[in-house]
Amino acid sequence: xxxxxxxxxxxxxxxxxxxxxxxxxxxxxxxxxxxxxxxxxxxxxxxxxxxxxxxxxxxxxxxxxxxxxxxxxxxxxxxxxxxxxxxxxxxxxxxxxxxxxxxxxxxxxxxxxxxxxxxxxxxxxxxxxxxxxxxxxxxxxxxxxxxxxxxxxxxxxxxxxxxxxxxxxxxxxxxxxxxxxxxxxxxxxxxxxxxxxxxxxxxxxxxxxxxxxxxxxxxxxxxxxxxxxxxxxxxxxxxxxxxxxxxxxxxxxxxxxxxxxxxxxxxxxxxxxxxxxxxxxxxxxxxxxxxxxxxxxxxxxxxxxxxxxxxxxxxxxxxxxxxxxxxxxxxxxxxxxxxxxxxxxxxxxxxxxxxxxxxxxxxxxxxxxxxxxxxxxxxxxxxxx
Amino acid sequence: xxxxxxxxxxxxxxxxxxxxxxxxxxxxxxxxxxxxxxxxxxxxxxxxxxxxxxxxxxxxxxxxxxxxxxxxxxxxxxxxxxxxxxxxxxxxxxxxxxxxxxxxxxxxxxxxxxxxxxxxxxxxxxxxxxxxxxxxxxxxxxxxxxxxxxxxxxxxxxxxxxxxxxxxxxxxxxxxxxxxxxxxxxxxxxxxxxxxxxxxxxxxxxxxxxxxxxxxxxxxxxxxxxxxxxxxxxxxxxxxxxxxxxxxxxxxxxxxxxxxxxxxxxxxxxxxxxxxxxxxxxxxxxxxxxxxxxxxxxxxxxxxxxxxxxxxxxxxxxxxxxxxxxxxxxxxxxxxxxxxxxxxxxxxxxxxxxxxxxxxxxxxxxxxxxxxxxxxxxxxxxxxx
Numbered sequence: 001x002x003x004x005x006x007x008x009x010x011x012x013x014x015x016x017x018x019x020x021x022x023x024x025x026x027x028x029x030x031x032x033x034x035x036x037x038x039x040x041x042x043x044x045x046x047x048x049x050x051x052x053x054x055x056x057x058x059x060x061x062x063x064x065x066x067x068x069x070x071x072x073x074x075x076x077x078x079x080x081x082x083x084x085x086x087x088x089x090x091x092x093x094x095x096x097x098x099x100x101x102x103x104x105x106x107x108x109x110x111x112x113x114x115x116x117x118x119x120x121x122x123x124x125x126x127x128x129x130x131x132x133x134x135x136x137x138x139x140x141x142x143x144x145x146x147x148x149x150x151x152x153x154x155x156x157x158x159x160x161x162x163x164x165x166x167x168x169x170x171x172x173x174x175x176x177x178x179x180x181x182x183x184x185x186x187x188x189x190x191x192x193x194x195x196x197x198x199x200x201x202x203x204x205x206x207x208x209x210x211x212x213x214x215x216x217x218x219x220x221x222x223x224x225x226x227x228x229x230x231x232x233x234x235x236x237x238x239x240x241x242x243x244x245x246x247x248x249x250x251x252x253x254x255x256x257x258x259x260x261x262x263x264x265x266x267x268x269x270x271x272x273x274x275x276x277x278x279x280x281x282x283x284x285x286x287x288x289x290x291x292x293x294x295x296x297x298x299x300x301x302x303x304x305x306x307x308x309x310x311x312x313x314x315x316x317x318x319x320x321x322x323x324x325x326x327x328x329x330x331x332x333x334x335x336x337x338x339x340x341x342x343x344x345x346x347x348x349x350x351x352x353x354x355x356x357x358x359x360x361x362x363x364x365x366x367x368x369x370x371x372x373x374x375x376x377x378x379x380x381x382x383x384x385x
Numbered sequence: 386x387x388x389x390x391x392x393x394x395x396x397x398x399x400x401x402x403x404x405x406x407x408x409x410x411x412x413x414x415x416x417x418x419x420x421x422x423x424x425x426x427x428x429x430x431x432x433x434x435x436x437x438x439x440x441x442x443x444x445x446x447x448x449x450x451x452x453x454x455x456x457x458x459x460x461x462x463x464x465x466x467x468x469x470x471x472x473x474x475x476x477x478x479x480x481x482x483x484x485x486x487x488x489x490x491x492x493x494x495x496x497x498x499x500x501x502x503x504x505x506x507x508x509x510x511x512x513x514x515x516x517x518x519x520x521x522x523x524x525x526x527x528x529x530x531x532x533x534x535x536x537x538x539x540x541x542x543x544x545x546x547x548x549x550x551x552x553x554x555x556x557x558x559x560x561x562x563x564x565x566x567x568x569x570x571x572x573x574x575x576x577x578x579x580x581x582x583x584x585x586x587x588x589x590x591x592x593x594x595x596x597x598x599x600x601x602x603x604x605x606x607x608x609x610x611x612x613x614x615x616x617x618x619x620x621x622x623x624x625x626x627x628x629x630x631x632x633x634x635x636x637x638x639x640x641x642x643x644x645x646x647x648x649x650x651x652x653x654x655x656x657x658x659x660x661x662x663x664x665x666x667x668x669x670x671x672x673x674x675x676x677x678x679x680x681x682x683x684x685x686x687x688x689x690x691x692x693x694x695x696x697x698x699x700x701x702x703x704x705x706x707x708x709x710x711x712x713x714x715x716x717x718x719x720x721x722x723x724x725x726x727x728x729x730x731x732x733x734x735x736x737x738x739x740x741x742x743x744x745x746x747x748x749x750x751x752x753x754x755x756x757x758x759x760x761x762x763x764x765x766x767x768x769x770x
Contacts, residue, residue, distance in 0.1 A: 115698070115702050282698075283697060295714065301697050304696070304697040306696070308694070309692050309694045310692060311693075312692075312707075312709075313686075313689040315667075315686050315708065316686050317711050317714075319584075319710060320708070321706060321709075322706070323704070323705070324697075324700035324702070325701065325704060326702055326703070329681075
């Protein structure tokens, strides 16, 4: 085993030396750094930055990244230019980040109102897309120049120019796939996939209600379910949002600000109720969900902003099930399963992330302000590096 | 098929004629009635009433049964002596009832405070044990004289001398198995089995907390889990109840009237929490259950008497699952699965229903008064016919 790993390591090392003389190997174990100045590259969406530049890239150990040194409002998001570039350990790759997906949960963590909080200071974010610019030892499934996305185990935080990621947690992206869309896959699609297939055991015959379907996870759930053959209903809070829901393939969209809209959903299922409900605002909707869900129905909680008074008897009579999804506790086996499933759907085009507002990394404070105001959410917010 | 069924039917008919001249075949299709006066037989727990009597039993179309003509307190339970004996249709058997299991849910239904209510008048109850005294056409798995228990699809109500039951929903009892115990299996053991194995996917490695473990379902859950190799904790509301819990094989018993008892449960699991919680009083305990349950834990709701304020976020972080059990919606396949599993455990003696208070059928009002007062519940209440 050890010998094999060493051979693999040497081979990788030789390839790097041959292909990219601009790299330096640090003396810290298996750590590689891209050898370039700390220059900000705005045209980074090309397939392979290093070769597209065609010239020598200077070595550097510092990068631009967003740093949070205390919890608070968006003003605590500080763009720093001398953040150490993370090291690449065995099994890891270095990704030069092209685009970053912004998720509401990142604002909860930043404000300090979240169950699991990182140690301060930290670099926020999980969802990135970009190009592999260096690989550590024992990485066999990826090579430099590969276009990838990641959203878990980004050990150094996503709001940055470079990220070190374990190769077990990488998703390959097709060559012609927009990096902005790549950054929009991770959290929303893996959350939606986990909710539908690993938790609710979604079948093509099931009727799905996505409660809050115009946001990132909501749209992903609609696309995954529609492309699986399911009948999908979605809710949104505006006409614009409802249009977005219909554009994802939902059969009908309902306005959850309208009185009695859940009666209409029941009617639309001929009184049977949805078999599965993906719930983004459980503190408001859970009890009513339990009333309208079909016998043996499954309610998957994806979002919650407080407590709710509910009647557990509703869960008994229909033998329904309420379960939660948290990507953070995803196992390697679960990730691998979802990664293959979602990558296949990216390839065939049966899922297609919808991009919402775009901000530069420097504009991160505005991005955080806007994502939480959340009015007529329509598409994934991304930061462009 | 038809021919085979007819042959079977004829064979059964001949057997009845030969073995028991006291039977008459009514002219109503496949209906058999035991030929006896409407005499109340208090020694009915013998293996086979008809042969044990050895004499002629007179024909009758009437029986003693408890009838509810309006919803209300226990005074609406009326013992009537001229209730028509139910007819036995194709696929059904007639059971001469020896003992009847009393369940709290029967008091909720009787009072009219239940979601699904029967049409008035009705005969309450579901759980019976007794001897088959007649079989309809197309019954191949059972014969007269078989000792059986049933608790579902007892089409005519269990609080009676005779019950017609479809043979798909019968459980065989060993010859030496006490009828009182037979009547104590149905609802509690099938509910507990369904909660543990069909809902919570219980594994031998799981730690189980039975919240309210000294009642019928609670004791059944303890026995089933212990005999599966699980580590079991149970709660009760008195010293006496806690002793009952320990007698079922639970490793530890906790007094749920004691302040901070859930902290002790957490400690007993080294902070990990129970993997599965069977919950008898979800309107009081659900939120705390969600706090103490282990990651990916399962909480199965078996009992509920109201609403509760809870935080759905607790379900998300640990990806736990809350699900309900209602025997009423059990499918034939589920019943068959559970029937085989529980029958096997009855045979080996690995489960052993604990009998609590006994009342005669005539004392049904007192039985209903006592089961709901519920102080220091310890064992299954039965009515002796």
